[in-house]
Amino acid sequence: MSQLATSKLSPNQIEDSQYDWRFWANVPIYPYSKRRTIQREILPNTIWTFDQLQGIFYVVVPIRMTVIRLDRGGLLVYAPVAPTKQCINLVQELVAEYGEVKYIILPTISGLEHKYFVGPFARQFPQATVFVAPKQWSFPVNLPLSWLGFPAKRTQVLPADSSQTPFADEFDYAILGDIDLRLGQFEEVAFLHKRSQTLLVTDTIVSIPDRPPEIIEQDLFPLLFHARENGREKITDTPENRLKGWQRICLFAMYFRSSVLDIPALGKIFKDAWRSPDKSAQAYWGLFPFQWRSNWQQAFTQLRQDGRLLVAPILQTLILNRAPKTTLEWADKVASWNFKRVIPCHFTAPVAATPTEFRRAFNFLEADSPDKLPEADLVTLKKIDALLYKPGIIPPPQPLLGNRK
Numbered sequence: 001m002s003q004l005a006t007s008k009l010s011p012n013q014i015e016d017s018q019y020d021w022r023f024w025a026n027v028p029i030y031p032y033s034k035r036r037t038i039q040r041e042i043l044p045n046t047i048w049t050f051d052q053l054q055g056i057f058y059v060v061v062p063i064r065m066t067v068i069r070l071d072r073g074g075l076l077v078y079a080p081v082a083p084t085k086q087c088i089n090l091v092q093e094l095v096a097e098y099g100e101v102k103y104i105i106l107p108t109i110s111g112l113e114h115k116y117f118v119g120p121f122a123r124q125f126p127q128a129t130v131f132v133a134p135k136q137w138s139f140p141v142n143l144p145l146s147w148l149g150f151p152a153k154r155t156q157v158l159p160a161d162s163s164q165t166p167f168a169d170e171f172d173y174a175i176l177g178d179i180d181l182r183l184g185q186f187e188e189v190a191f192l193h194k195r196s197q198t199l200l201v202t203d204t205i206v207s208i209p210d211r212p213p214e215i216i217e218q219d220l221f222p223l224l225f226h227a228r229e230n231g232r233e234k235i236t237d238t239p240e241n242r243l244k245g246w247q248r249i250c251l252f253a254m255y256f257r258s259s260v261l262d263i264p265a266l267g268k269i270f271k272d273a274w275r276s277p278d279k280s281a282q283a284y285w286g287l288f289p290f291q292w293r294s295n296w297q298q299a300f301t302q303l304r305q306d307g308r309l310l311v312a313p314i315l316q317t318l319i320l321n322r323a324p325k326t327t328l329e330w331a332d333k334v335a336s337w338n339f340k341r342v343i344p345c346h347f348t349a350p351v352a353a354t355p356t357e358f359r360r361a362f363n364f365l366e367a368d369s370p371d372k373l374p375e376a377d378l379v380t381l382k383k384i385d386a387l388l389y390k391p392g393i394i395p396p397p398q399p400l401l402g403n404r405k
Contacts, residue, residue: 018086058222074102080121101125107189119149212246231272231288259376260296335359367400
């Protein structure tokens, strides 16, 4: 369950130009050139999060940057988001009170939605040193980081030994990977802020809230678009529709297509589009190729698991099962740390959680673990998996391990 935190957003008081993100075409995902930011104080005078939203086909989820005050003055930034004027102004308020941004951390090598913000963000803070996860790569051509906008003279690779960093007295970290996927590699760096007992993670762990996060409700159209039963239904703003839209978005984001989602016949899709009350481009000209079964909320409940820590199904079926031993060793190391809250880069944060609860999220890699998602909801992801590994595009999944406890 998320802990209480104060937030700062004044959308009615901020000029629209404050949301501009002019490099949106480099990674053209929703909301494209306009990105609002919500700043939340997680721990007074110590930790702040900066939430924006992102998505494809209105399947939108939060993306999050975390800023931590350093004991000797200054700030550390974990996983930057789009440096819009609004976002930078909010960070500058912290700079004015607590000192300059000293360190910027890129904790992933494959998360493009995190990587492509780092260069523009770093240019806003020319005194900061950028630390990146080892073995960075780009596709289709593996380019030097300086060609991707990273400041060449200020960018360093995180050493394998966390004690070799200038912030070692305040932070520990553990590197997962790299996991070879043939097309590229997967790697993530979890950070522990020792004093506040706070764990920072990027993509491996999420916690799904039952209601839409605050940043998602700043743009209601995606919620209301997915709340409908068919293309003929009017897009209507009600509390019930916001909730329904969010929960269905979660099923989309986690499973692509869960067992409770059907695709209507093509003729019905076009017939409903013809009768749609909204044929605008924003509403995809009335096209709505989704039909939810009556038990879809049960699937959401099974996915959410009361908000406990969860490894996203996409990572379970397509990535981490390529290296179960490596992943569990990393999870064991992280679980040996002393923390009481987790701040992931997506969905809700902060999450009150213990090391034991963190480690439990990875039990799906153990053959005899009961902590597994419904097989019926994983069918589409496993079909994608087979399409990729059978012709050798990616490695096959490795056997699950015996219970290590």
